[in-house]
Amino acid sequence: MHDIAVIIVNYNVKHFLAECLRSVFAGRHELNVEVFVVDNNSVDRSAEMVSDQFPQVRLIANQYNAGFAAANNQAIQLADSKYVLLLNPDTILEEETLSKCFDFMEKKQDCGALGVKMIDGSGKFLPESKRGFPTPFRSLMRLLGLSRLFPGSKVFNGYNLGYLDENEINEVDVLCGAFMFIRREAIEKTGLLDEAFFMYGEDIDYSYRIQQAGFKIIYFPESTIIHFKGESTKKSSLKYHKVFYMAMAIFARKHFGRKFFNPFLWLINASIIFIGMFHFGRNKLAGLILPLMDFSGFYFTIRLVEYLWARYFFHNADYYSEVPSAWIYSVYSLIWVSGLAMSGAYQNRSHFIRFASGVLAGTMAILVMYALLDNSLRSSRAIILISTIFLFLPGFLIRLMYHLMQNGRKAGGDMVQRVLVVGKQEEVERAKAIIASSREKLEFTGAIFPQKGSDFSTYYLQSIEKLDEMVRINKVDQVFFSPEDVEISEVMYWMTRLGNDVKAKILTKDVLSIIGSHDRNARGDLYTMELRYRLSDNRQKILKFLLDYLVNMSLLIIFPVWLLGKNRTSFPLWIIDVFARNRTWMGYIKADQDLYALPGIPVGILEPIVHESINRLSKEEIHRINFMYARDYSVLRDVELIFIQIFKLLL
Secondary structure (H helix, E strand, O other), X not given: OEEEEEXXXXXXXXXXXXXXXXXXXHOOOOOOEEEEEEEEOOXXXXXXXXXXXXXXXXXXXXXXXXXXXXXXXXXXXXXXXXXXXXXXXXXXXXXXXXXXXXXXXXXXXXXXXXXXXXXXXXXXXXXXXXXXXXXXXXXXXXXXXXXXXOOOOOXXXXXXXXXXXXXXXXXXXXXXXXXXXXXXXXXXXXXXXXXXXXXXXHHHHHHHHHHXXXXXXXXXXXXXXXXXXXXXXXXXXXXXXXXXXXHHHHHHHHHOHHHHHHHHHHHHHHHHHHHXXXXXXXXXXXXXXXXXXXXXXXXXXXXXXXXXXXXXXXXXXXXXXXXXXXXXXXXXXXXXXXXXXXXXXXXXXXXXXXXXHHHHHHHHHXXXXXXXXXXXXXXXXHHHHHHHHHOHHHHHHXXXXXXXXXXXXXXXXXXXXXXXXXXXXXXXXXXXHHHHHOOOOEEEEEEEEOOOOOOOOOOOOEEHHHHXXXXXXXXXXXXXXXXOOOOHHHHHHHHHHHOOOOEEEEEOOOOOEEEEOOOOOOOOEEEEHXXXXXXXXXHHHHHHHHHHHHHHHHHHHOHHHHHOOOOOOHHHHHHHHHHOOOEEEEOOOOOOOOHHHOOOOOEEEEOOOOOOOHHHOXXXXXXXXHHHHXXXXXXXXXXHHHHXXXXXXXO
């Protein structure tokens, strides 16, 4: 029998999983540890990575996403061990975590399960390390936000047990599923995890059942782990809120019965409605930005057309001076915007057909209104019709500007992040290569020698004991640690000491990537050399979009030619699909099974290969062609390939 069975359920976090496994194997010491990875049908080749790099791991590769509880149960039933550790893949253990937990459980025989202190990527304590049961009252305090206002209150923050010292061993109600160290006897008496919980709530339910079986639940802060993603689903999202509280409903229905369930269910529904209203209001305000931009663009366009029409057709710039144009053109612009809204152009902002139909519908409505207006309020039908044509230009420019604004907001602006690297020279050079090739705006500031003392070469700014001083002097934003040269416990010490303003990242071993996360509400960051594709650049994507548009317009101009060709029925469908942004004229070879690793673009009508039959190419050759297309993307090359292949299709 093994001492510990470590069970990791993974879903599309390959790089985090690799570093988690390394920390597990580094912390085995004299313990007999078996490790399970249950992969829930990841598409990022996680299963292949485990097979190649960690052959000692017992891999269970599911063909579907079984959920957290069911996946853990698969491994629990196969494990032959005294203790079972349920571990998230986005965690890193201290070197002594396994041995400390094992020794404590050996001494504390009435302890059924324990959890450790967890910190996020900035060194901040994660309150979900210790929790109370979600009774209706505690849930109400959490829903009303009183637990945040009074974090140390026993009354208001019973959910996160904020009144208990985060550095003291205590008996608690609930452990986090990211790290649950469970005694085998507790599993045998309690049974398996309840698979009714697909996501969230299974750790609460299992902690409760372990206590019902006569065991204690212990919070054990004498060991600390990094939990990079924390509660990775955005807690502000309605989807997270609904899924979480419905999990609480399952828990209440199962354990509290009729006495508490009705008020608990009322709280759940009230919470979902409240958050839904909040999101509705926020999204509606944000949704007004693009219509207001359209309104301004349309109004400017029709006023410009009026001026040019009066100046060059009537040779009198003041020809329409007696017409109250300001307010009547405002009404026209509002009608066009309303037409876009009714056509669904604001739901799918890149859908050309919806935009065009919205503009045309607005024009028809304006012409009907025009016929009903008094002559003193009329300008000219020609101005309306000419403006209709020219509205597509500001419409496109406005959407391009809006897209760039949104991307800039998501990227957190254009600020360059200054980086220090802690590690031996070889690891520092590897980090520099990743920094240089990453799409992120990172600037290498210097290297820190990973050991204390003054015996370091001129290659380094200082030794690690001066890290905080170097961070302050050089105004460093991020620190990259090499786990080959710095123990994880040391990394955690510096993460806590440097504070929340400095991001800590881990340079993964033998992989050209860097992982980390700034806080518990943010998804994990990944810097990798795999991201250096020209096709990932927004400017190249814009050029590709413009090329698709120009190809479509060119084909529409020469439509009598392709109507006589062998593909006359396909061209109209292709043109519509490209206008709708469902497809692009030039894309990847679709036979490639590894497209997930490349920058995402719509499905291509044509493929970047001319003289070679796809059937003759191996899988490796196909992926290489797609890789080269993404890495070295050129719009001029696209023009060449599209011209050659469309010419063949016409013939």
